[in-house]
Amino acid sequence: MEYHARCHCKRVRFSFRSPEITSGKRCNCSLCVRRGAVLSPDYIPAADFTPHADESDLTVYV
Template sequence: MDYQASCHCGRVRFSFRSPEITTGCRCDCSLCQRRGAVLSSGYIPAADFTPHAKPEDLGRYLWNEKVLNNYFCKTCGIFTYIADGENGKDGYRVNLGCVEGLDVFTLEVTRIDGKSVPLVGH
C-alpha cells in the first residue's frame, strides 16, 4: 500500500510503501518513553520511503551510538521518522501518528526493549 504522512502543521510531508499497517510498536528507551510515539513495527526499506524534500524544515536529534537520526518538524516539533544509517540506507521507522487515515488506537502495539540496550559513550 502507498501511505502519505505529515507532521501536525503539515510542513513536513513524507510517503512510503508498506504492507497494510495493522500493528505498531513502542520502544521503552529513555527517548521513546518521553515522546510516546507508536512506531512502525519494522524498518521500511529506503527504496520504499520518500523522505521530506526540504532538509531545512527538519530538525535532527542523534543520541546513544549516533546512528539513528531522529527527525522532527522545526515548526511544530512533531517527531516524524527515524533514519537508520547514513541517509536512511538501513531503513526508516515511522511515527504512525503522522500517517494519514491511520488510527493508531486500533493497532495491536508491542513493546521494544530499548531500556536494556547499553548507552555507548555515556
C-alpha cells in the same frame, strides 16, 4: 500499499510503501503521549521512503 505521514513539527511530510501495517507500537515520549502517536514496528527500506519537504527543514531529531 502507500502511506502518508508527517513529523511532530508538521513541516516535514513523507510517504512510504509497505505491506499493510496491521499492528503498531506506542511511543512514551511526552509529545507522542499527548498526540496519541503510533509507530510502525516494521523497518522501511530507504528505497520505499519518499520525503516531501524542503531539505532545510530536515535535521536530526534527538
